[in-house]
Amino acid sequence: MPHAKLTLTIPEGIWVGTLTRNHPEATVRVLAALLEDEQGVGLVEVLSEDLPTLLSDMESQADVTLVDVLQQSDGRALVWFETSAPLPLLAARDSGVPLETPFEVTDGDLTWEVTAPHERLSELGEMLEALGVSFDVEYVRDSLPDEQLLTARQQRLVEAAVEAGYYDTPRECSLTELASTVDIAKSTASETLHRAEEKIVKQFAASLERPATDRD
Numbered sequence: 001m002p003h004a005k006l007t008l009t010i011p012e013g014i015w016v017g018t019l020t021r022n023h024p025e026a027t028v029r030v031l032a033a034l035l036e037d038e039q040g041v042g043l044v045e046v047l048s049e050d051l052p053t054l055l056s057d058m059e060s061q062a063d064v065t066l067v068d069v070l071q072q073s074d075g076r077a078l079v080w081f082e083t084s085a086p087l088p089l090l091a092a093r094d095s096g097v098p099l100e101t102p103f104e105v106t107d108g109d110l111t112w113e114v115t116a117p118h119e120r121l122s123e124l125g126e127m128l129e130a131l132g133v134s135f136d137v138e139y140v141r142d143s144l145p146d147e148q149l150l151t152a153r154q155q156r157l158v159e160a161a162v163e164a165g166y167y168d169t170p171r172e173c174s175l176t177e178l179a180s181t182v183d184i185a186k187s188t189a190s191e192t193l194h195r196a197e198e199k200i201v202k203q204f205a206a207s208l209e210r211p212a213t214d215r216d
Contacts (some may be wrong), residue, residue, distance in 0.1 A: 002118055005138040008110040008128065014085050015061035017108045023054050024107040025184070027153065031102050033086070035093055039065070040086025045102075046077045047192075049185040055079070075187035087131050088112070095124035104153070111152075149203060154196035157182060157189065 010017025016028055026048035033042030048054040055077060059067045066082035088110065092099040097116045104111050114124065121140070128135055150158065160182050165172025173181075179189035 001115055002121060002140055002142060003113065003115045004121055004140045006112045006114065006135050007138060008088065008112060008133050008135045010087070010105065010108050010110055011132050013063075014087060015058070015063045015083055016105050016110070018061060019054070019058055020105050021108045022057055023048055023050070025049055026054055026106070028105045029102050030105070033089055033099065033101065035086060035089045038084075038086075040083045040089045042081055043070075044079050044081060046079055047075060047188050049075060049188070051075060051077055073187075075185045076191055087133055091124060091127040091131055091133065095127045096120050097124045102151075104151075149199055150196050154192055154199075157184075157192050158196050158200075161193065 010020075012018070020026060020028055026046065029045040029047070031043045031045055033040060035041075046054060046058075051072065051074075055067070055069060058064060058079070058081070063085040064081060064083050066080070068080040069077055070080055071078040089099065091097075092114075097114050097120050100113055100115065103113070114121065116124070125135070157178075161167060161173070161178055164178055164181055166175070166178050175189060175193075176186050179186040182189070184192075
Protein backbone atom coordinates (compact mmCIF):
# COMPACT_ATOMS: atom_id res chain seq x y z
CA MET A 1 0.00 0.00 0.00
CA PRO A 2 1.34 3.50 -0.81
CA HIS A 3 3.15 5.36 1.93
CA ALA A 4 3.59 9.12 1.53
CA LYS A 5 5.43 11.85 3.36
CA LEU A 6 3.97 15.36 3.14
CA THR A 7 5.13 18.73 4.37
CA LEU A 8 2.14 20.98 5.04
CA THR A 9 2.45 24.74 5.36
CA ILE A 10 -0.05 25.76 8.04
CA PRO A 11 -2.06 28.82 6.89
CA GLU A 12 -1.74 32.14 8.69
CA GLY A 13 -4.27 32.46 11.49
CA ILE A 14 -4.22 28.77 12.48
CA TRP A 15 -2.90 28.46 16.01
CA VAL A 16 -0.16 25.86 15.56
CA GLY A 17 1.22 27.69 12.52
CA THR A 18 1.15 31.07 14.26
CA LEU A 19 2.61 29.64 17.45
CA THR A 20 5.57 27.90 15.82
CA ARG A 21 6.30 30.87 13.56
CA ASN A 22 6.37 33.10 16.64
CA HIS A 23 8.80 30.62 18.22
CA PRO A 24 10.81 29.14 15.30
CA GLU A 25 13.20 27.35 17.66
CA ALA A 26 10.31 25.38 19.19
CA THR A 27 8.77 22.08 18.16
CA VAL A 28 5.18 21.02 18.75
CA ARG A 29 4.93 17.22 18.58
CA VAL A 30 1.37 15.96 18.25
CA LEU A 31 1.13 12.66 20.13
CA ALA A 32 -2.61 12.08 19.74
CA ALA A 33 -5.55 13.96 18.23
CA LEU A 34 -9.18 13.44 17.29
CA LEU A 35 -12.30 15.29 16.21
CA GLU A 36 -15.15 15.82 18.62
CA ASP A 37 -18.18 17.74 17.27
CA GLU A 38 -15.99 19.58 14.74
CA GLN A 39 -13.58 20.53 17.54
CA GLY A 40 -10.05 19.20 17.66
CA VAL A 41 -8.76 17.71 20.90
CA GLY A 42 -5.33 16.30 21.42
CA LEU A 43 -2.14 15.80 23.34
CA VAL A 44 1.09 17.54 22.35
CA GLU A 45 4.67 17.57 23.55
CA VAL A 46 6.11 21.07 23.36
CA LEU A 47 9.86 21.68 23.27
CA SER A 48 11.08 25.26 23.62
CA GLU A 49 13.95 27.28 25.02
CA ASP A 50 11.41 29.74 26.46
CA LEU A 51 8.59 27.46 27.54
CA PRO A 52 6.62 29.90 29.77
CA THR A 53 6.37 32.46 26.96
CA LEU A 54 5.36 29.83 24.41
CA LEU A 55 2.64 28.37 26.66
CA SER A 56 1.29 31.83 27.34
CA ASP A 57 1.25 32.49 23.59
CA MET A 58 -0.55 29.19 23.02
CA GLU A 59 -3.29 30.14 25.48
CA SER A 60 -3.73 33.51 23.74
CA GLN A 61 -4.45 31.99 20.31
CA ALA A 62 -8.06 32.76 19.31
CA ASP A 63 -8.72 29.28 17.94
CA VAL A 64 -7.36 27.48 21.01
CA THR A 65 -10.23 26.93 23.43
CA LEU A 66 -8.42 24.97 26.14
CA VAL A 67 -4.83 24.51 27.29
CA ASP A 68 -4.11 22.16 30.18
CA VAL A 69 -0.43 21.64 31.06
CA LEU A 70 -0.18 18.07 32.38
CA GLN A 71 3.58 17.95 32.92
CA GLN A 72 6.31 20.56 32.68
CA SER A 73 10.06 20.47 33.07
CA ASP A 74 12.94 22.58 31.83
CA GLY A 75 12.30 23.10 28.13
CA ARG A 76 9.52 20.50 27.77
CA ALA A 77 5.79 20.35 28.48
CA LEU A 78 3.04 17.81 27.92
CA VAL A 79 -0.14 19.69 27.03
CA TRP A 80 -3.77 18.74 26.47
CA PHE A 81 -5.43 21.15 24.07
CA GLU A 82 -8.72 21.84 22.31
CA THR A 83 -9.07 23.91 19.15
CA SER A 84 -11.84 25.22 16.94
CA ALA A 85 -9.62 25.02 13.82
CA PRO A 86 -8.41 21.41 13.46
CA LEU A 87 -7.46 21.59 9.77
CA PRO A 88 -5.33 18.42 9.50
CA LEU A 89 -7.99 16.45 11.36
CA LEU A 90 -10.73 17.69 9.03
CA ALA A 91 -8.68 16.80 5.97
CA ALA A 92 -7.95 13.32 7.31
CA ARG A 93 -11.56 12.65 8.20
CA ASP A 94 -13.09 13.91 4.97
CA SER A 95 -10.60 12.02 2.78
CA GLY A 96 -10.86 8.81 4.78
CA VAL A 97 -7.12 8.74 5.48
CA PRO A 98 -6.17 7.54 8.99
CA LEU A 99 -4.32 10.15 11.03
CA GLU A 100 -0.90 8.77 11.93
CA THR A 101 0.84 10.14 15.01
CA PRO A 102 3.18 11.41 16.19
CA PHE A 103 3.85 14.26 13.78
CA GLU A 104 5.79 17.47 14.31
CA VAL A 105 5.21 21.14 13.56
CA THR A 106 8.21 23.49 13.39
CA ASP A 107 8.21 27.09 12.13
CA GLY A 108 4.78 26.72 10.53
CA ASP A 109 5.54 23.46 8.69
CA LEU A 110 3.87 20.17 9.59
CA THR A 111 5.62 16.93 8.61
CA TRP A 112 3.09 14.17 8.09
CA GLU A 113 3.42 10.54 7.00
CA VAL A 114 0.32 8.71 5.78
CA THR A 115 -0.45 5.24 4.47
CA ALA A 116 -3.52 4.81 2.25
CA PRO A 117 -4.62 3.72 -1.25
CA HIS A 118 -3.73 6.07 -4.11
CA GLU A 119 -7.30 7.31 -4.48
CA ARG A 120 -7.48 8.24 -0.79
CA LEU A 121 -4.17 10.07 -1.04
CA SER A 122 -5.57 12.02 -4.00
CA GLU A 123 -8.67 12.87 -1.96
CA LEU A 124 -6.45 14.02 0.90
CA GLY A 125 -4.62 16.37 -1.45
CA GLU A 126 -7.92 17.76 -2.72
CA MET A 127 -9.19 18.30 0.83
CA LEU A 128 -6.00 20.11 1.85
CA GLU A 129 -6.27 22.39 -1.17
CA ALA A 130 -9.95 23.07 -0.40
CA LEU A 131 -8.98 24.06 3.15
CA GLY A 132 -6.28 26.41 1.86
CA VAL A 133 -3.40 24.28 3.08
CA SER A 134 -0.43 24.22 0.70
CA PHE A 135 1.77 21.14 0.79
CA ASP A 136 4.74 19.40 -0.81
CA VAL A 137 4.93 15.67 -1.40
CA GLU A 138 8.34 14.51 -0.19
CA TYR A 139 7.80 11.01 -1.57
CA VAL A 140 5.24 8.33 -2.35
CA ARG A 141 6.40 4.73 -2.03
CA ASP A 142 4.52 1.62 -3.00
CA SER A 143 5.33 -0.15 0.23
CA LEU A 144 5.83 0.93 3.82
CA PRO A 145 9.55 1.24 4.61
CA ASP A 146 11.08 -0.42 7.62
CA GLU A 147 10.16 1.42 10.79
CA GLN A 148 12.49 4.32 11.45
CA LEU A 149 14.14 3.79 14.80
CA LEU A 150 14.78 7.46 15.52
CA THR A 151 12.81 10.57 14.69
CA ALA A 152 14.46 12.99 12.26
CA ARG A 153 15.25 15.33 15.16
CA GLN A 154 16.84 12.54 17.20
CA GLN A 155 18.85 11.26 14.25
CA ARG A 156 20.23 14.73 13.45
CA LEU A 157 21.30 15.24 17.06
CA VAL A 158 22.93 11.80 17.38
CA GLU A 159 24.82 12.36 14.12
CA ALA A 160 25.97 15.78 15.34
CA ALA A 161 27.04 14.25 18.68
CA VAL A 162 29.12 11.56 16.95
CA GLU A 163 30.71 14.11 14.62
CA ALA A 164 31.56 16.45 17.52
CA GLY A 165 33.16 13.67 19.57
CA TYR A 166 30.50 13.59 22.29
CA TYR A 167 30.73 9.79 22.45
CA ASP A 168 34.52 9.62 22.19
CA THR A 169 36.71 8.44 25.08
CA PRO A 170 37.82 10.83 26.39
CA ARG A 171 34.87 13.00 25.42
CA GLU A 172 35.78 15.74 22.95
CA CYS A 173 32.55 17.71 23.31
CA SER A 174 30.37 18.52 26.32
CA LEU A 175 26.57 18.51 26.28
CA THR A 176 26.61 22.30 26.55
CA GLU A 177 28.92 22.57 23.54
CA LEU A 178 26.82 20.09 21.55
CA ALA A 179 23.63 22.03 22.28
CA SER A 180 25.34 25.23 21.19
CA THR A 181 26.55 23.59 17.97
CA VAL A 182 23.04 22.56 16.92
CA ASP A 183 21.48 25.74 18.37
CA ILE A 184 19.08 24.20 20.87
CA ALA A 185 18.72 24.43 24.64
CA LYS A 186 20.93 22.16 26.75
CA SER A 187 17.82 20.65 28.37
CA THR A 188 16.32 19.91 24.94
CA ALA A 189 19.57 18.27 23.80
CA SER A 190 19.70 16.15 26.95
CA GLU A 191 16.08 15.00 26.62
CA THR A 192 16.38 14.26 22.89
CA LEU A 193 19.63 12.31 23.31
CA HIS A 194 18.20 10.35 26.22
CA ARG A 195 15.19 9.27 24.16
CA ALA A 196 17.40 8.35 21.19
CA GLU A 197 19.89 6.44 23.34
CA GLU A 198 17.05 4.52 25.00
CA LYS A 199 15.77 3.34 21.60
CA ILE A 200 19.25 2.43 20.36
CA VAL A 201 20.16 0.48 23.51
CA LYS A 202 16.84 -1.38 23.62
CA GLN A 203 17.13 -2.35 19.95
CA PHE A 204 20.68 -3.57 20.54
CA ALA A 205 19.63 -5.56 23.61
CA ALA A 206 16.74 -7.13 21.73
CA SER A 207 19.12 -8.24 18.97
CA LEU A 208 21.36 -10.16 21.38
CA GLU A 209 20.87 -13.89 21.63
CA ARG A 210 20.39 -15.25 25.13
CA PRO A 211 23.04 -17.72 26.34
CA ALA A 212 22.08 -21.36 25.82
CA THR A 213 21.65 -21.86 29.59
CA ASP A 214 18.97 -19.12 29.61
CA ARG A 215 16.90 -20.63 26.82
CA ASP A 216 13.85 -22.78 27.42
